């Protein structure tokens with residue numbers, strides 16, 4: 001029996017609701033096999049901050065680091081809550097984990113499967129993956145405010161781009177492209193305006209591309225990429241891009257792939273020095289929290305990505321097969337929209353037997 005130590009951070013809002021279903025599906029898919037999950041739950045997020053004033057205590061971060069993987073729900077309080085004015089849950093918790101655990105490859109697949117209605121009228125075949133740089137760019141936190149609160153206030157937010165950081169994510173994206181049949185990689189930036197970072201990205205992409213003659217490489221400015229993603233998403237296979245562009249493009253991709261409730265992600269530390277972290281692309285959705293209205297599919301598919309990463313791709317495939325048959329309508333949906341738990345039940349009911 002292999003025991004896998006899993007850190008679970010359900011978080012805020014719909015986070016705990018969707019993670020509950022992901023955990024049920026994980027238990028069901030691993031049932032009868034020789035893998036056992038040993039879970040530790042960490043109560044972190046806006047709610048914890050409001051109770052104790054903690055964002056990510058050092059001892060808890062060290063404890064999380066002792067796990068093989070992290071399953072993360074979503075964090076963030078109700079926007080505008082005055083009590084959270086001094087908190088920075090997103091930077092102090094989520095980004096701190098991504099940065100400190102060196103999650104440099106933020107992998108966000110987008111595939112439109114039968115039965116799912118895209119936001120687009122004529123989406124065509126959609127099956128691409130965005131590899132978003134996860135540790136630098138405009139997210140680095142390099143900036144500040146001078147003379148805050150005065151008419152002379154100056155705010156800077158400086159994008160940090162290192163050759164080291166770019167090269168490792170670009171190499172990762174080429175590997176992903178090598179593993180896929182279409183062998184196409186689109187790198188997305190804004191080289192016409194962000195000329196400094198753009199030139200470094202270009203130099204590195206071209207150098208790495210030379211080592212991958214079998215991969216067709218093209219470039220798009222990020223604004224144009226949003227046009228192509230909406231007008232002809234089938235043209236994309238693998239996209240590699242900067243942290244902020246990747247954030248924005250993957251919410252758009254979520255909508256194209258049938259809704260943000262289906263969009264999964266992995267924050268990968270490919271070197272294996274730190275635990276990788278798997279989470280839905282969406283946030284804590286305070287507008288629907290506590291009502292059993294959240295779609296847990298994104299969290300369930302994130303759990304499947306986690307199994308792939310842990311060397312259990314056959315079980316990840318079984319989860320994806322169950323989700324696909326659920327989405328294709330194999331599950332009786334009745335008239336009313338399904339509750340979060342009902343979607344979990346349906347996916348479990350569709351799990352194929354172990355091969």
Ligand code: NAD
Nearest residue numbers: 074075076077090260261281282283284285287288294295
């Ligand atoms: P959001 O993703 O939480 O919600 C955007 C919209 O999508 C809302 O209308 C919401 O109801 C809907 N939605 C999201 N997930 C859904 C699901 N599973 N099923 C059905 N509908 C779903 O984004 P937001 O409103 O910009 O952010 C809310 C809070 O979450 C903020 O505090 C933000 O910082 C935080 N956030 C956290 C993460 C994360 O933890 N990874 C990601 C994004 C946003």
Ligand code: IPM
Nearest residue numbers: 090091094095247281282283
């Ligand atoms: C995401 C979120 C996060 C991001 C926020 C909450 C820090 O939007 O995971 O896409 O910007 O990366």
Ligand code: MN
Nearest residue numbers: 247248251281
């Ligand atoms: Mn986002």
